[in-house]
Amino acid sequence: MKKITLLFSMLLIFALKGQAQFPAPYCAVNFTNNVEPITLVQFAGINNTTIATIGAANSPALENFTAIVGNVGQGITYPISVKGNTDGNFTTYVRAFIDWNQDGDFADASESYDLGTIVNSTGVDAITLTSSIAVPPTASVGNTRMRIIKRFNTNPDSCNTINTGWGQAEDYTLAVAAGTCTPPTVTFAAVSNCPAANFNVTVNVGTMGSAATYQVTDNQQSPTQTISAAGTLTFGPYASGTPIVITVTDPNASLCNVTSATLNNVCLPGCASNPSPANGSTTVPAGPVTLTWDVPTTGGTPASYNVYAGNAAGALTLVGNYTTNSTGNNLVINNYSATIFWQVIAVNAAGSATGCAEWSFTTIAPPGYCLNTPAGLFPAATFTPATCDGVTENEIVANAYAGEYSNVNLTSGQTYIFKSGTTDFVTIANAAGDAPLAYGPSPLTWVSNVTGVVRFISHTNDQCGTANVNRVRSIICGTVTTDAPDYVNLQWPPNATIPEGGTFDVFGQVYEPGVTEPAGQGAGITAWVGISTTDSNPNTWTTWIPMTFNANATNPGNNDEYTATIGDDLDAGSYFYATRFRLNTGPYVYGGIDASNNGGIWDGTTYGSGELTVTPPPAPANDDCSGATVLTVDAAFCNGTNTNGTNLGATDSGVAEADCFNYGLNDVWFTFTAPDDAATVDISTDFLGGTLWDTEIALYSGTCGTLTELDCDQDGGTTTLENGFSWNSVILDTPVTAGETYFIRVSGYSEDNFGNFCLEVSKNQLSVDQHSLAGIKVSPNPVRDVLNISGEANVQSATVRNLLGQQLLVKDVTSDKNINMSTLPSGTYLVELSSETGKRTVKVIKE
Structure with a gap:
């Protein structure tokens, strides 16, 4: 029985060896930054085109094309052509590896070929790397592996052992036969017939090979031509853009066939015509403008159009590239009486059209009012003035933009003064925003003839200028009497x-x-x-x-x-x-x-x-650990009104910054003794009533001078304070030993955060649901790009706001626990984390 089992095991081992996974026995290849694909390989009968889409989700780092076989002979040189996507104006290096001695690796001498570089290519354009590979006379006969690797910035080894960078590799099979023939030397060339939209291909045989005659064919079923001596043949003409492959066939030995790379020729496109708006037009409305033009009727077919525009002739900049003869409505010109110069340049694989005219148009003169609001509505709520005494400024918002509007409730017959910034232009419009009611420089006085909602629109000037710069938008309601005390x-x-x-x-x-x-x-x-x-x-x-x-x-x-x-x-x-x-x-x-x-x-x-x-304030009595204020556990003193501490005047106690602290230099100290029945305690500054609205707290054991940090929190609170945020701190369910003395350190988040507060220690009685978000952490903080969310709570969404409360990013983080903040400018942001059981706002610094 043991012998049978052993035999079965051996058979299983042999079977597994026979089913070795690709690329075995050769090494694997990885590109950890991104996959930038090879899109064409032509060599010795291999003619393989693949997708040009960037990313590992679209094609792997190493493609298995070993089912595609190229045929080569010993001692014969073959041309090779490679194309690939460089993902922009970058240089990628291409190297071929062929296991000529069939020993399962590419490490032997003469098994690698530096083919050259591909620069700034989409992989589907006309950019093609051409080179040649000489088969060694000593190459082992039979099937072997060929690997083509394309890598950004440098040539890789056969395994890309650094495993970083951008690129791709493809594996093929080569069938090596004994060299029994000599191929002719042949050069191929596409010859343009522009401006006619066609081209010819020339086949120049420099020296004859071992065959007396060769049959020359193309891939367009053109008549076969025969050549029996050095000379030149011509094929064509072909329509511009047609991919042509020419094959010179050895009638005696296919190993000595010579096949061209894909040959093509495209004529430069002609110039677009018939612009809209018409050249010289002066009736173009301000706002969104759609530019259109007629497709060129001469030259090669355009692949796309570069549109340039500017405020002066001959000084145009690129607006964008468009695949149709229209920009759509994504161009906005907010100024009146503005003359815009523009030009359309058709582009294809041959290059860009030349000698094309510049056009111009002018927007209409200003109507005296401005109804355009590219920055939209802010704030979302409709505003009603609270005080109508003719003096009090009722502030709508302190961070308004020019090019934005607020909805305001007015009463007919009441006098209003509308103020925006210091030099803004104000337009009051109906609720729909399509009809002006009053307009002029700020402050604008108007006796309302409307009861209900109007739009209060701000611009930088009567040209309807916009600016994303904060300004105060406010209303004075009513009239001033002459009454005055004596x-x-x-x-x-x-x-x-x-x-x-x-x-x-x-x-x-x-x-x-x-x-x-x-x-x-x-x-x-x-x-x-x-x-x-x-x-x-x-x-x-x-x-x-x-x-x-x-x-x-x-x-x-x-x-x-x-x-x-x-x-x-x-x-x-x-x-x-x-x-x-x-x-x-x-x-x-x-x-x-x-x-x-x-x-x-x-x-x-x-x-x-x-x-x-x-x-200057005196330092608090508990400025240092040695003067720590004694707290009683479960005193229940903090009721939303009382305070029992202040860091006003506090100085650096000299203790190393706690793990979660941002500042810690205006800290004060408290102490408590764990009751006999306490296994864990909660420590909190999360109460109303104080003026320190942004605390950080840490718990220590030991004695002053030999303290050990046990726990720490910053912004773990959930109570919304007077500043509208929950930035105070809570340490929940932290273990303590009965009878042991502990120290608590309280600091402001920065040198500007000081005031009084209430600190409480209580035996832990909170349920899991009540503090389900307390264990959530975000890191790194400060952050440069990606902010990671960790913890046991099931956070479902994250919202990023600036300190003005404006929403900047929203992301569902149910499965992907991170937020990409790389596009935000440096500064302080509020990240609101939400779950089914509650919300928590965390302050994050973006570097």
């Missing part, structure tokens, strides 16, 4: 000094007969306190904080007193402050204070602004 002031204090992050109270009083005299708050009074870095007229200031009525004022008399708390958002430095009051919708009246601390209407001389000094 008296206002800056009541107190005349000056103040606070640390950075600190605050102080400002008081101001207002008097208007019959309004402020009665008890309580006077009707129609509104008040603000303004802050500026310059001691200038407050009517030029832009930062104003609302004040509230002070019902607890001491002896205000007939005045009403207002107060506001300010300063917590100011950097260290010197500032000036003043009050501002308004009665109904009347003009603003500004309050100041004099050298004797008496208040009055600001005039810049007697009554001026208060002075504020903001000093």
Whole structure:
């Protein structure tokens, strides 16, 4: 029984050896960058044309054509022709390998042939590499392997052992026979008959071979010609573009047949005619323009057309290449009274048409308004002004483009001032955008005769210019009354000094007969306190904080007193402050204070602004690990209002940057002891109520000076903060040892991220669903091109936005967990990851 089993095993081994997979016994070939195919090989009876499409999905790195056999004889030289796609204006090298001694490799001397290069070819054009291969007189008789390799930038070895680069290889079979004949020496040439659309082929026999006569034929069934002495034969004429192959046949030995490469000739195309718009036209509308022309009636047939255009004759640039006699509607000319010069150059395999005319046309004169909006609608929501007092600017959007519009709700009879940028041109159009209602330079004042939606359109000028540069688009609604208070002031204090992050109270009083005299708050009074870095007229200031009525004022008399708390958002430095009051919708009246601390209407001389000094903040008590603030696990202190920490004034603690940190140099420290019943804890800054909206946190064990990082998070939070994003951090379900002391490090994402926050440690009680996105990671960050998504959660889609919230990329990542960000400019982006259980936004830096 053992003998039978052994015999069966041996038979199986022999069978497997007999079914060795291609390319065995020869080495495989790979091109890891991309496959750029060989499209034609002609050699010794082999005439193999293949597809020219780039990519491994279309053809493999090594093609198996071993079923195609070429016949060669010992000591005979044969011509070879090769074509291939170089994927642009690049140089590729072609090398042939033939196993002449049939030992299963291409490593022996005289088994490789450098055939030359192919440059800037599509693989289907007229570019052909021609060379020759001499069969060694000692070549082994029988079937053997031939390999043709094309590779970008350098000649490869037979296995392309580097396995990188761009190219392709093809394997064929050669049948080697004993050399019993001598072929003639023959040169073939295509001879153009242009401008007639045809050509001839000449066959020049330089020396006769071993046969007395040879039969010469083409692949077009032309009459056979015979040659018995050195000389020249002519075939043709053939229609331009016809592929011709000539064969010189040895009647005694097919090994000595000589076959030409594919011969062709194409005449240059003639010039296009009959342009549209017509040459010299002045009635072309601004906007999308379709250019058309008649196909040339002379010369060779065009394969495509290069279209050139410009603003000056003789200075044209390429617009595009088109395979039909039309550009479609993909050309847009937004300017009025613009003269455009253009030219069409027909192209085919012979080259480009010459001596073709330039044409021109001019767009119509500007109508005085602009309805074109190539940048479209932004924002998507229709805007309704909230305040109609004739003064307040109702901001629609701060990052508008010129060439864009916003939908706005108006009321008939109301006065509106439309503002876009500083020098923009404004057009108000109906809801459909096809009829102007009002237009002019910004700011544009218009009394609406429409109740409902209109389009507020912005352009750079009355030529309807566009620009993808941010500008503010806003509306002032209503009219200003003449109502104004008789008296206002800056009541107190005349000056103040606070640390950075600190605050102080400002008081101001207002008097208007019959309004402020009665008890309580006077009707129609509104008040603000303004802050500026310059001691200038407050009517030029832009930062104003609302004040509230002070019902607890001491002896205000007939005045009403207002107060506001300010300063917590100011950097260290010197500032000036003043009050501002308004009665109904009347003009603003500004309050100041004099050298004797008496208040009055600001005039810049007697009554001026208060002075504020903001000093650098002191370092927090927990600035270093040694001063860490003690937290109680499960204190449940963070409720969306409370805070228990700040990194304002924090300095670098000297501890190495945590693994997930982007900055870490304005860090503060906390500590806790794990309760006896805690196996894992959650650590979170993901709460409302603070002013630090972008944290990074890390967990350590050990003691100060000998810390070990255990866990880290940045942007793992899900709570949407006041800035509209969820950039705070959460460490979930991290293991702890009961009774052991741990340290938590909290930092801002950058030097600009500081403020107060709430940090909480709790025993882990979250379900998997509640933190299903917390384990998602993106890398690398910063990223140059491809951003990878990893983690156990089933992320289904990824959306990339800029910091203005504008959507730039959307991708389904259900199966392909990456996003190609290579086309985006350098900067900071928001990547929103979505699954069935929730969403998470991650901040990513693009290098």
